[in-house]
Amino acid sequence: MPTSGTKKVLLAGASIAGPTMAFWLARYGFAVTVVERAPALRLGGQNIDVNGPARQVVRKMGIEAAILAQNTTEIGLQIIGQDGEVAGEFPKEASLTGTRELEILRGDLVQILYDCSKETVDYRFGDSITALEQHPDEVFVTFASGKSETFHLVIAADGVRSKTRQLMFGDEPQFKSLGLYIAYMTIPRQENDNDWWRWYTAIDRRVLMLRPDNKGTIRASVAFLEDDTETDEKRPTDEQKSLLKAKLAGAGWEADRIRQAIDGADDLYFDQTGQIKAPRWCDGRVAMIGDAAYCPTPISGKGTTLAIVGAYVLAGELSRHDRHQDAFAAYERLMRPYVDEVQKLPPGTPKLVYPETKFGVTVLNTVAGIVASKPVQKLVGLFSSDDAEEEKEGIDLPTYL
Structure with missing residues (x-):
């Protein structure tokens, strides 16, 4: 195990993967710096859940109770029909449900991860990496602030549109x-809102969702399929808002409410979804974790899990091996099969749940109602794995301490 201060590691990104890895590296005796482009923690975002083997990791970190305490209050999933009726209901205790026990707002999880690592990690906000120059024994790093510094290793953890990844791998x-x-x-909460995650499918391949939070507000999301996709930069904010308003026109249910709230929303996030398929995650003295390395898309429900597990594994392997090359190889060997499994989306995804016609929406809602029925839920429950089995799903986590 490295002696404190002898090996300097720089991580780019202070969201979920970065602070998780920083926590473990600091515990193993590394000198850790996290650089974040934003001037402070970015605490916005929607509901996420910490599931599968990630729950093992947060338990080892001693923050499972803190995550439970920040529960979003969501009690389950309701499928809303075309006339506003409940077409199907999946309580969080049910075998098939989208709501998990460790359901938390992204920003709340970011704060918890920062709080448990800030005393042993050097966080630098309002700066970013602009150049990397690898040498046999170190990496020379230039920052947007004009400063430069050398580190033994540099890790990209700055999201699906990672700028650091491009510097590393082109x-x-x-x-x-x-x-x-x-x-x-x-958006503001109204009297008719409840504590269910409400999912409404509109014609023309549109989905609207409303989810409760623990702040007294509602988290709204709008999703739609497009034939033409852009893969470079995000649209300017004004274009985002105009496109969203156009997509919400005539959608029904709570579409007008969401449409009217767009201009007043100070945390609007809008982007296309996709996966990062990287043939390698490491090169020389640089590597990447989380969405920067293997974003599985929100559809998988495993983005947070991969971020936490990948950070834990890479930090652990670096503590176990004297040579970073051996640690990187072990990280790829352990994580690659799990990532490949998670990134295998069901056939027809996402088109099957984004029908174009009224008939297609009716069929989808009817199927949801059947699946939500007590007999089907009871049958599924007979074949469901327990929590202990789920936490080991896909990967057998090593113990490093």
Whole structure:
């Protein structure tokens, strides 16, 4: 195990993967710096859940109770029919449900991860990496602030559109678009809102969702399929808002409410979804984790899990091996099969749940109602794995301490 201060590691990105890896590296005796482009923690975002083997990791970190305490209050999933009726209901206790026990707002999880690592990690906000120059024993790093510094290793953890990844690997990792665009925003809560995750499918391949939070507001999202996709830069904010308003026109249910709230939303996030398919995650003294390395898309429900697990594994392997090359190789060997499994989306995804016609929406809602029925839920429950089995799903986590 490295002696404190002898090996300097720089991580780019202070979201989920970065602070998780920083926590473990600091515990193993590394000198850790996290650089974040934003001037402070980015605490916005929607509901995410910490599931599968990621729950093992947060338990080892001692933050499972803190995550449970920040529960979003969501009690389950309701499928809303074309006339506003409940077409199907999946309580969080049910075998088939989208709501998990460790359901938390992204920003709340970011804050928890920062709080548990800030005393042992050097966080630098309002700066970013602009150049990397690898040498046999170190990496020379230039920052946007004009400063420069050397580190033994540099890790990209700055998201699906990672600028650091491009400095490391150029255009090698490919963003595979699914043709699906998703917008998230926070809107005021109304008297008729409840604590269910409400999912409404409209014609013309549109989906609207409303989810409760623990802040007294509602997290709204709008998703739609497009034949033409862009894979470079995000649209300017004004264009995002105009496109969203156009897509919400005539959608029904709560579309007008969401449409009217767009201009007042100060946390609007809008982008296309896709996967990062990288043939390698490491090169020399640089590597990447989380969405920068293997974004599985929100459809998988495993983005947070991969970020936490990948950070834990890479930090652990670096603590176990004297040579970073051996640690990187072990990280790829352990994580690659799990990532490949998670990135295998069901056939027809996402088109099957984004029908174009009224008939298609009716069929989808009818199927949801059947699946939500007590007999089907009871049958599925007979074959469902328990929590202990789920936490080991896809990967057998090593113990490093």
